[in-house]
Amino acid sequence: MSKTNDSISQRTFDAIVIGSGISGGWAAKELTEKGLKTLVLERGRDVQHLKDYPTTNMMPWEFEHRGQVPLEITDENPVVSRCYAFREDAMHFFVKDKEHPYVQDKPFDWIRGYQVGGKSLLWARQTQRWSDFDFEGPARDGFAVDWPIRYKDLAPWYSHVEKFAGIAGNKDGLDMLPDGEFLPALELNDVEKYFQGVVGKNYKDRHVIFGRCAHLTEPQQIHLDQGRAQCQNRVLCQRGCPFGGYFSSNSSTLPWAARTGNLTLRPDSVAQEIIFDDKQNKATGVRVIDAKTKQVIEYYAKVIFVNAGALNTNLLLLNSVSQRFPEGIGNDSGVLGKYVAFHNYRARVSGSFNDFKDVYTEGRRPSSAYLPRFRNVYRQETGFLRGYAAGFSAGRGTHRDTSGFGEGLKEQLMKKELGGWHVGSHMMGETIPKESNYVRLDKSQKDAWGMPLLKVNIDYDDNDEKMVKDYHEQMTEMFTKAGFTDIRVSDSKQAPGLDIHEMGGARMGHDPKTSVLNKWNQLHDCHNVFVTDGACMTSTSTQNPSLTYMALTARAVDYAVGQLKKNEL
Numbered sequence: 001m002s003k004t005n006d007s008i009s010q011r012t013f014d015a016i017v018i019g020s021g022i023s024g025g026w027a028a029k030e031l032t033e034k035g036l037k038t039l040v041l042e043r044g045r046d047v048q049h050l051k052d053y054p055t056t057n058m059m060p061w062e063f064e065h066r067g068q069v070p071l072e073i074t075d076e077n078p079v080v081s082r083c084y085a086f087r088e089d090a091m092h093f094f095v096k097d098k099e100h101p102y103v104q105d106k107p108f109d110w111i112r113g114y115q116v117g118g119k120s121l122l123w124a125r126q127t128q129r130w131s132d133f134d135f136e137g138p139a140r141d142g143f144a145v146d147w148p149i150r151y152k153d154l155a156p157w158y159s160h161v162e163k164f165a166g167i168a169g170n171k172d173g174l175d176m177l178p179d180g181e182f183l184p185a186l187e188l189n190d191v192e193k194y195f196q197g198v199v200g201k202n203y204k205d206r207h208v209i210f211g212r213c214a215h216l217t218e219p220q221q222i223h224l225d226q227g228r229a230q231c232q233n234r235v236l237c238q239r240g241c242p243f244g245g246y247f248s249s250n251s252s253t254l255p256w257a258a259r260t261g262n263l264t265l266r267p268d269s270v271a272q273e274i275i276f277d278d279k280q281n282k283a284t285g286v287r288v289i290d291a292k293t294k295q296v297i298e299y300y301a302k303v304i305f306v307n308a309g310a311l312n313t314n315l316l317l318l319n320s321v322s323q324r325f326p327e328g329i330g331n332d333s334g335v336l337g338k339y340v341a342f343h344n345y346r347a348r349v350s351g352s353f354n355d356f357k358d359v360y361t362e363g364r365r366p367s368s369a370y371l372p373r374f375r376n377v378y379r380q381e382t383g384f385l386r387g388y389a390a391g392f393s394a395g396r397g398t399h400r401d402t403s404g405f406g407e408g409l410k411e412q413l414m415k416k417e418l419g420g421w422h423v424g425s426h427m428m429g430e431t432i433p434k435e436s437n438y439v440r441l442d443k444s445q446k447d448a449w450g451m452p453l454l455k456v457n458i459d460y461d462d463n464d465e466k467m468v469k470d471y472h473e474q475m476t477e478m479f480t481k482a483g484f485t486d487i488r489v490s491d492s493k494q495a496p497g498l499d500i501h502e503m504g505g506a507r508m509g510h511d512p513k514t515s516v517l518n519k520w521n522q523l524h525d526c527h528n529v530f531v532t533d534g535a536c537m538t539s540t541s542t543q544n545p546s547l548t549y550m551a552l553t554a555r556a557v558d559y560a561v562g563q564l565k566k567n568e569l
Contacts, residue, residue, distance in 0.1 A: 008300070013039040013264065014564075016286050016301040018271045018316065021118025023533040023549040024307035025249030025257075026161065030557035031305075032262035036564075039264045039299055040254075041288060043308075044114030046267040047093075047121070049250040053240030055089045063088050079109050082498055085122055090238040093121050103442050105457040109497035110311060116267055117250035118309065119500070122238050125214040125246050125366065127167050128389075128543035129158050129178045133377055138539050141376075141385050144339060144433045145509040147538045148519035151178065157551035165247040165550065166223050168367070169212030177209075177372040177543075183217045185210040186233075190359045191394035191421050192369045198482040205377070206478075208392060211370035214247040214547075226252050235364040246366070268292050270449045274304060274320040274329050274529060282569075283329070283529050289449045303528045303560050303569055307553070310340075310534030314439050314505035315454045317516075317531075330523035333513050336506055338438040340458055341540045343499040344388070344429030346492050347468045349475040351484035353394070353421040360396045360418055368393035371425075373542045375470065384466035388429035389542040390475065396421045423484055427471045430542050431496075432463055433504050458496045501545055503537035521556040528569040532556050 014036035017027045024040065031038040046052070060066055067088045074081040077097045086094050095112035102110055113119040132151045138144040155178070162181040169182040188196065188210055196208035215231040216223050228244030228251055237246050244251035257263040268291035275285045275298065285300035306313050314337050320329040328336050368391065375387035397419045401412040437459065441452040472489040479487050496502075509515025512524035521536050523529045532553040534545060563569045 011298065012300040013037045014301060015039070015303045015305065016041065016299055017305045017307060018286060019118065019307035019309060019312075019533065020116050020249055020254060020265070021113075021307065021309060021533070022120045022123070022249060022546050023553045024118070024305070025120065025253035026550050026553040027305040027307055027532065027557055028257040028263060029253040030554050031561070032257040032260040034557070034561045035262065036561065037262050037264070038257070039266060039301065041269040041271055041286065041299070042116050042118075042265070042267045043270045043291060044116065044118075044267060046265075047115045047117050047240075047250060049240075049244065049255060050242055053242060054092070056236065056239040056242050058089065080111060082109055082494070083111050083500070085238040087238075089236070090122065093238070093240075100447065101453060103445065103453050103455040105455055106459045107495035108456040108458050109495050110456065110502075111497065111500045112309065116254070116265065117248055120248040121240055121250060123546060124544065125237065126370075126544040127162075127165075127212050127214050127547040128370075128372070129180055130154070130541055130543060130548055131176050131178050133176050134539070134541040134543070137386060137541070141380070143385060144539050145507070145511070145514050148508050148510045153519070154548070154551050154555065157555040158547065160554050161547065161550040163220075164222060165214050165252065166216045166219065166228075167212055167547075168215050168217040170210055172207065172209045174207055174209070174372060176377050180212070182212070183220070185212075186215075186217060186365050186367060188369055189361050189394060190356055191353060191423065192392065194356065195392060195394070195423070195478075195482050196369065199371070199478055202478075202481050203374070206371065206374045208369050208371055211367040211391065213367040215366050216245050226256060228252065231366065233364045233366060235366055237366065270451065271308065271316055272296070272319065272449075272451060274306070274316065276320065276322040276324060276329055276526065278322060278324050281324070283526055289451075291449065294449065302564060303530070305553075305557070306529065306531045306535075307533045310502045310505065310537075311439055311454060311456070313531060313533055313535040314340075315441065315451070317506060318441050319452060325525070330506075330516055330525045330529065332525045333516060335514060336516050337440050338435050338505065339433035339507055340437045340439060340502060340504040341431045341433040341537075342458065342496045342503065343501040343540060343542070344431055344460070344464050344467065345426060345499040346494055347427040347429075347471045348425065348490045348492070349472060349479060349487065350422065350424040350490075351479050351487040353423055353482075353484050355483065356421060357418075375474075382466070382470060384463045384470065385432060386430040387542060388427050388467055388471055390425050390427055390471070392423070392425045394421055394423045423479070425475050427468065428542050428544075429464065429467045429471065430540050432461065433507070433539060434461070439505060458502075460496065501534070501540065503534040503540050503545060506531050506535040507538045508536050509538060520559045521552055522560075527563075530556050530560055
């Protein structure tokens with residue numbers, strides 16, 4: 001990967017990608033493969049595959065605090081410490097609250113990873129395609145605006161990214177969750193299979209399947225060519241995988257882009273604004289602040305892909321002002337920063353199971369069971385719009401007798417006794433994009449690099465509350481039919497954001513008056529700027545969104561390069 005210097009010619013590229021996470025990595029791969037000299041700007045530090053995973057092979061006793069985060073650190077980081085993966089083995093991949101503040105008009109837990117690879121090092125690796133039920137949802141239900149694309153537009157691009165990334169799953173034949181290009185799935189355990197059978201017997205419209213995930217269960221040649229190997233089921237993914245067993249920008253797309261000779265990667269580069277030339281009526285480059293020296297540098301390109309992460313992308317676009325765009329680049333509609341949505345992960349149901357005492361689980365597995373959305377799919381059947389998916393897992397623990405002391409205690413600790421089965425489910429609910437859910441720039445407060453702080457005003461609504469209630473009722477009913485006992489429902493009441501699936505603000509749409517991007521993820525009002533991360537999403541569906549970001553990115557790059565060749569950008 002080459003380095004940049006101060007001459008204009010050597011600061012000029014065919015394409016610039018802002019952000020190196022899941023979508024930015026894909027933009028880099030696709031652009032460089034198509035022959036474009038591409039600069040990738042990453043605001044965080046460099047993290048290289050293998051080299052920069054300091055904890056990946058550490059044993060539990062090698063951690064000073066046995067994996068726990070010291071109280072002093074959690075007290076200093078009340079937001080990020082709520083994240084399930086913020087532990088001693090991976091906290092170096094998370095943004096600390098003090099270092100990158102933002103303004104919460106309403107409580108919002110903004111979980112970020114500022115480094116090369118972004119949160120692709122930390123994601124939960126769940127990968128489901130959208131269906132036309134999802135793309136047609138806004139038009140059918142009357143919220144948000146109509147998606148300018150349908151499943152057929154994205155289907156070949158789903159296949160394109162799945163083959164390269166490596167997705168484990170089964171051909172389930174479900175119209176609400178299209179099948180993809182799958183590696184062999186991992187196996188459900190006996191109680192999960194039992195629950196699968198109970199649900200299938202009692203409900204025609206509900207299905208329990210293996211949760212499709214970005215893990216190499218059986219690497220193909222394309223994965224070996226990337227230098228990746230089979231997933232070892234260590235379930236230490238948040239540390240960075242030395243095998244490349246799960247998909248990340250660091251192990252896959254960025255090294256692949258580097259091999260073309262067309263990639264320049266510049267870490268420690270805070271994108272300040274996209275430069276718009278009023279005379280040329282297009283963007284000409286990106287103004288960058290060096291994260292370490294605070295030096296301002298400009299880079300130039302014919303096409304710009306914005307993949308900074310949904311909320312940071314909104315911040316950058318809003319901060320990119322000019323005579324032509326006084327309210328932010330591409331914001332003639334005035335909707336930039338508005339209609340932000342997320343996933344509702346508040347609700348859970350748990351229980352016990354006293355059967356299947358002759359079997360148990362052994363080893364680890366990076367995914368479990370998944371129930372695709374079953375509410376309001378074919379018709380509006382509830383008092384709330386849209387629906388939810390659900391995770392499901394079952395396990396059986398062991399316990400030891402810790403009473404007594406001396407030799408007797410030692411003997412007791414060597415004897416493990418199997419406990420009963422525990423079962424659990426969590427909700428993944430779709431929230432409705434609303435104008436009242438927005439982000440904007442703070443007019444007075446700035447960060448250490450002179451960027452305005454982002455103000456976040458995002459909250460739940462009555463639709464979300466009704467959905468939580470329905471999930472609790474329906475999952476309790478399914479658990480009861482399965483003979484589970486000690487069934488307990490819970491609502492964490494966690495703030496939006498902890499789902500880490502924030503979307504929208506620069507949504508796609510048909511009409512430039514009500515949307516920011518067209519069907520090619522291209523700014524309606526500035527055609528050489530593309531947005532293909534979570535900011536582009538018109539609605540959220542219930543599926544984990546990363547696979548859709550990847551597919552949208554590959555599709556948009558293909559279109560952008562075609563337009564460049566026609567001299568139409």
